[in-house]
Amino acid sequence: MARDHTRGTGQGSPYDGEFARFFDARVHQLRSTAYLLCGDWHQAEDLTQATLLKLYLAWPRLTGRDRLDAYARQVLTRTFLAERRRPWRREKPAEELPDDVSVDGPAPEERMVVLRALAAVPPKQRAVLVLRFWQDLGVEETAAALSCSVGNVKSQTARGLATLRARLGPSYGSEVNAWQTSTSGTS
Secondary structure (H helix, E strand, O other): OOOOOOOOOOOOOOOHHHHHHHHHHHHHHHHHHHHHHHOOHHHHHHHHHHHHHHHHHHHHHHOOOOOHHHHHHHHHHHHHHHHHHOHHHHOOOOOOOOOOOOOOOOOHHHHHHHHHHHHOOOHHHHHHHHHHHHOOOOHHHHHHHHOOOHHHHHHHHHHHHHHHHHHHOHHHHHHHHHHHHHHOOOO
């Protein structure tokens, strides 16, 4: 395999412009998804950078590929899950209130309660919930992104929602029950 001697020389590769356009169009969405997965903006930045680095290194093989967004989501989610398996990542920093994530939507207090509850959900279940409910992916798309079966996505969704329901308490029960009902279908 021939080495690319243009990297680091200032000349760039023929794919740099194409990757730069992809980066500009997707970095905010990837960062938001990373935040939902890990619950910390600093870790989300690290996760986004690791994902984009992996995509950049693979970019020559990805040009002309359909569904780059789905592939980027898959890389992001797999990188998140791989990082969670590392023992040093299980350490929790002191709780800090994250920056406001959204201008519209639920009140900031409600959003913080839900995000804290989501942070308590195990990583695989959290990944399923983020892909299903924040990224609006169907069961099959989520299974493809996580390289698992449709049945596994459904069971992880049910378990994740049960954990959320337990963490949020009865005041949020109707919203979580509505999510549970929507997961009983196939998409």
